[in-house]
Amino acid sequence: AIAGVAYIGYGIYEDRHPEPQTEPDPTKKTLVILGTGWGSVSLLKRLDTENYNVIVISPRNYFLFTPLLPSCTTGTIEHRSIMEPIRTILRSKKASVRFYEAEASSIDPDRKVVRIFDNSEVKGDMTETEVPYDMLVVGVGAENATFGIPGVREHSCFLKEIGDAQRIRKRIMDCVETAAFKDQSPEEIDRLMHMVVVGGGPTGVEFAGELQDFFEEDIKKLVPEISDRFRVTLIEALPNVLPSFSKQLIEYTESTFKEEKINIHTKTMVKKVTDKQVEAVATRPDGSKETIVFPYGLLVWATGNAVRPVVQDLMQRIPAQKNSRRGLAVNEYLVVQGARDIWAVGDCAVAGYAPTAQVASQEGNFLARLFNNMARTEALEGKIAELSGSLNLQPGNTAEISREIEEYERQLRRIKDVKPFHYSHQGSLAYIGSEKAVADVTWFNGNVAAAGGLTYLFWRSAYISMCFSTRNRLLVINDWLKSKLFGRDLSR
Numbered sequence: 402a403i404a405g406v407a408y409i410g411y412g413i414y415e416d417r418h419p420e421p422q423t424e425p426d427p428t429k430k431t432l433v434i435l436g437t438g439w440g441s442v443s444l445l446k447r448l449d450t451e452n453y454n455v456i457v458i459s460p461r462n463y464f465l466f467t468p469l470l471p472s473c474t475t476g477t478i479e480h481r482s483i484m485e486p487i488r489t490i491l492r493s494k495k496a497s498v499r500f501y502e503a504e505a506s507s508i509d510p511d512r513k514v515v516r517i518f519d520n521s522e523v524k525g526d527m528t529e530t531e532v533p534y535d536m537l538v539v540g541v542g543a544e545n546a547t548f549g550i551p552g553v554r555e556h557s558c559f560l561k562e563i564g565d566a567q568r569i570r571k572r573i574m575d576c577v578e579t580a581a582f583k584d585q586s587p588e589e590i591d592r593l594m595h596m597v598v599v600g601g602g603p604t605g606v607e608f609a610g611e612l613q614d615f616f617e618e619d620i621k622k623l624v625p626e627i628s629d630r631f632r633v634t635l636i637e638a639l640p641n642v643l644p645s646f647s648k649q650l651i652e653y654t655e656s657t658f659k660e661e662k663i664n665i666h667t668k669t670m671v672k673k674v675t676d677k678q679v680e681a682v683a684t685r686p687d688g689s690k691e692t693i694v695f696p697y698g699l700l701v702w703a704t705g706n707a708v709r710p711v712v713q714d715l716m717q718r719i720p721a722q723k724n725s726r727r728g729l730a731v732n733e734y735l736v737v738q739g740a741r742d743i744w745a746v747g748d749c750a751v752a753g754y755a756p757t758a759q760v761a762s763q764e765g766n767f768l769a770r771l772f773n774n775m776a777r778t779e780a781l782e783g784k785i786a787e788l789s790g791s792l793n794l795q796p797g798n799t800a801e802i803s804r805e806i807e808e809y810e811r812q813l814r815r816i817k818d819v820k821p822f823h824y825s826h827q828g829s830l831a832y833i834g835s836e837k838a839v840a841d842v843t844w845f846n847g848n849v850a851a852a853g854g855l856t857y858l859f860w861r862s863a864y865i866s867m868c869f870s871t872r873n874r875l876l877v878i879n880d881w882l883k884s885k886l887f888g889r890d891l892s893r
């Protein structure tokens with residue numbers, strides 16, 4: 402047993418010492434991958450990196466398991482439990498991969514270079530440079546849509562990155578502690594304890610549910626003096642929340658929210674935001690309009706995606722992208738239309754699917770298969786050409802060389818062409834608070850809609866199994882147990 406433990410220990414120790422990064426091989430193509438989100442990391446996970454000089458560029462040196470991000474805003478899960486360092490991911494690859502923590506500011510498809518800059522706090526002498534590519538994968542995701550509504554950027558919190566979740570967590574506790582300040586007026590307590598969420602998509606709904614849990618399970622017990630003032634309001638422009646889910650799940654979510662005392666304002670469009678209030682226009686059943694003002698302590702803005710500037714800039718440089726509005730239009734092989742040697746995956750690509758993690762990861766897997774296949778095909782074709790050339794030079798070996806050529810040709814035939822990308826929808830899941838979840842799942846080619854406590858257990862086990870690594874899985878389970886046993890951590 403001791404020998405076994407020592408062996409495992411040595412294995413982990415050895416594994417912690419990565420191979421030194423080798424210099425790029427001039428005989429191989431340079432594959433540049435932008436981004437470390439669902440699309441890019443799924444591609445990296447399955448890519449045979451020994452076929453290319455692979456360079457990964459992203460301002461974020463980790464992969465983030467976004468489905469559990471709403472749980473980080475209340476401390477149900479600690480943020481580091483859903484982050485996986487990109488360097489750990491790259492360490493497991495056969496051939497070394499270079500990583501630059503940098504933001505791509507522009508892509509020149511004619512010169513085949515990406516302009517990158519270091520936007521971190523610590524700067525070296527070199528802060529901006531160019532990276533040439535032979536093949537480029539754009540997986541930079543999207544940014545938060547604000548539709549140019551005044552005040553949104555200045556006053557609200559988004560929910561896309563780890564920093565957003567940390568900001569929200571701090572802000573909730575700031576509102577609670579300020580509301581509990583000595584001699585605070587009742588109106589001000591009401592404002593501070595009013596948490597407003599704009600956007601009734603899955604992000605807004607999951608966040609509202611988590612927030613209500615936090616209040617019911619922890620804040621209420623620990624800060625009882627202000628507990629009857631806490632309110633969560635969800636504002637949605639469309640007639641119902643979760644528009645992409647089936648009707649019965651929408652109804653279930655809305656009735657659960659009612660029980661949880663989350664106020665839903667549908668058919669209500671936010672028009673303006675100031676530091677203390679949200680102004681919205683509601684459409685009444687008779688079609689008339691009414692302006693409603695919501696004073697708030699915390700405002701979370703979750704109204705979907707907008708195109709990032711680097712993607713907009715690339716679209717302007719490619720005439721075939723002129724009519725595309727929501728991102729880079731790609732063909733069925735995820736090639737950016739009108740460009741050569743550029744592919745796009747995830748939220749920055751428009752392939753006819755919703756911008757979800759599931760789509761992005763399937764696109765990344767697809768590209769890995771495509772690139773592995775391309776490299777194998779090219780290598781075999783190269784060998785055949787080389788041998789065919791030597792046939793005339795070595796007349797004595799003709800039979801042997803012909804046999805070798807035949808063998809390579811057989812291998813080449815065995816490599817099947819990669820079929821065009823096809824998304825296979827596994828289903829949608831969303832947590833809606835008070836240990837209930839909704840699920841639209843594909844089951845034996847049919848759709849199954851489920852909701853409630855059992856679905857919540859399914860939601861938990863599905864997300865645990867989807868976590869990036871065993872380390873992440875253990876950390877998330879530990880966080881769930883910890884918050885259940887000891888309550889969430891209320892420190893700011």
Ligand code: NAD
Pocket residue numbers: 468550599600601602603604605636637638639644645669670671672703704705706755756757758829830831832
């Ligand atoms: P979304 O685009 O799904 O929803 C945004 C909502 O905001 C829309 O319903 C829109 O009508 C509303 N809205 C827009 N402007 C408004 C305004 N001014 N006032 C009031 N309401 C306004 O956005 P999301 O929830 O961030 O999701 C983005 C993508 O990620 C979607 O494709 C979604 O399916 C996916 N996602 C899925 C899950 C999950 O499956 N659990 C979780 C998060 C995100």
